[in-house]
Amino acid sequence: MADKILKKAGLGALIESVTGKGGRFVAPTTDSRQVVFKKVKSAEEVATDYILARNSFKEFLFPQTEVVAEFTMSKDSVDMKGVEVYAPQTVVFGARPCEAASLAGMRALFTWDFIDEFYTKREENTVVVTVACTKGDDACFCTTVNLSPESTEGTDVYLREAADSYIVQAVTEKGKKFVETHAAVFSEGNAKAEPLFMPEKIANIDIAKVSARLKDKTHYDDKVWARLTSKCIGCGACTFVCPTCRCFDIVDEGTAFEGERRKNWDSCQYDTFTLHASGHNPREHQHQRWRNRFMCKFHFYPEKFSSKGCVGCGRCIRVCPVRLDITEVMEEFSK
């Protein structure tokens, strides 16, 4: 049976087809000496030689900063005005299977006790086109968290790389519709897929054990946290590049008379994150903040939403200025 094929040379046509209909096309591209997800206009901009983009594509669903309301103030009244959700048709091309799997957790959070339309509308209008990994590095650990380059969780269209083309598999209804809409750029044919890069499963880690140990609260004040993580400098870079971190802060910016209410990325690694107005800080030390992030990934998310808190993309390991490796902590908690 013939496969559905997207010629690599036809990527430009796909981009035109998407942008021609008014959509935005997001793909890995080289900017400031590193590969990052950005809006692109042509195939020439799209990077092909990369393991993972430095940032995750979450910023196209949940931007770093976003106006959620506008206000004007006068002597005796405050007028609030809503803003329209910016939710263009979006294609995220070249995501990896690990990061695509982060969407379930994102959605669970933003639809939990309140439907956050700023997220949901954008996600509904986004098609995630995953390109399975043909290479990786020593920070990759998807197989350790029970994912792999073959996973299609969160993926709408799954691509396997071949010599001069991609073999296309539409995974979801949204994906099928996407392939139909842009049918002209796809063809039928046969291609031989390149072998996938399978990160070796880290031998001493057992995710089920990690979660079970975190559930038992006796670990909470264990010295192990300080021992493993007191080198953390609290820069929060891990949370900014993480595809599943989604904490935010609401601020009002403007003058005394008018302004905007903005939703900005925040990070549980900051000392002010849990600082109370009274001056008390329940997570006073950095290792406590680190413990929170780890628990969020391996306890809160699996427990509350039955979704993955960590997808094993390894971004946090690559970006950490002190090389604090989350898998080393996972190993400790598998004992």
Next chain:
Amino acid sequence: MEKILRQKAKELLESGAVNVVIGYGWNRSKTRTTPVFITDPAQADTLVWNPLCVNNLSLYLTRKFKEIKALGKPAIVAKGCDIRNIVVLITEGQFKREDVFIIGMTCNGVVYKQELWKGELTANIMPTKCHNCDVRNPHMTDFVVGEKTNFTPPEVPTGMVFDKIKELDSKPQSERWDFWIKEFSKCVKCYACRQVCSLCYCERCITEKNMPQWIETSAHPRGNLSWNLTRAMHLVGRCTFCGECERACPVNIPLNLINQKMIGVVKESFDFKSGYDEKTHPPMIVFSPDDKENFIK
């Protein structure tokens, strides 16, 4: 060198001269170095020394790290460039010289980022500070590990920090402005630059002062510009060009350009370079009747 380093660390811990040795160790797969805090003499053998030891560990001597402070008197494994930061911390009254035992490492350079390491240290993967290093033989120490070195890197690549500053300086103001606006537009306001900087030791940073909000927290052009410029100004006459902020920046903003430019301005105006003498205060915190500016008199 590693052997002598481990021996010394062990000795210091055993004798009780120090309670903790702040140094470098391996990660699990021994591909990257990472900061370690050794309190048990038996663990001293996990200390390592190689060109991957890029971190400026003087950060852990600052008051931001209460837990490390609580471990007791520290010894620190430090390259000459790291010691420059310790000097600044002492001149600014953060601690006294005798509060820290400095194990100075003679150094022939480190990599700019650990992921560039392919088994050999070449001038191409060194940061600019290593090309122009004048503290290969550490200048303020309690113990030196390694033979005296006269190493100079061969064939320093062009297009590094000084060349880029020259190129920028030759441009009209509007182009320089556009350059920086474009660079700062990438800022995600994670403040990794601040957190990794041993001279950004304020317990309450100006970004956290929100009555009024001096610096807008949103990652929009105005907030990004005010953050990056404010930080640059706060480092004038203090920054030693250790390069940690640029290394830590997850979006690759060329912060070294700003810092080196400022260092040049300070050198020109005050004939001062920070981090060499713990008895000389940085120009921005001293009153001197010899100041060439009239307004101060």
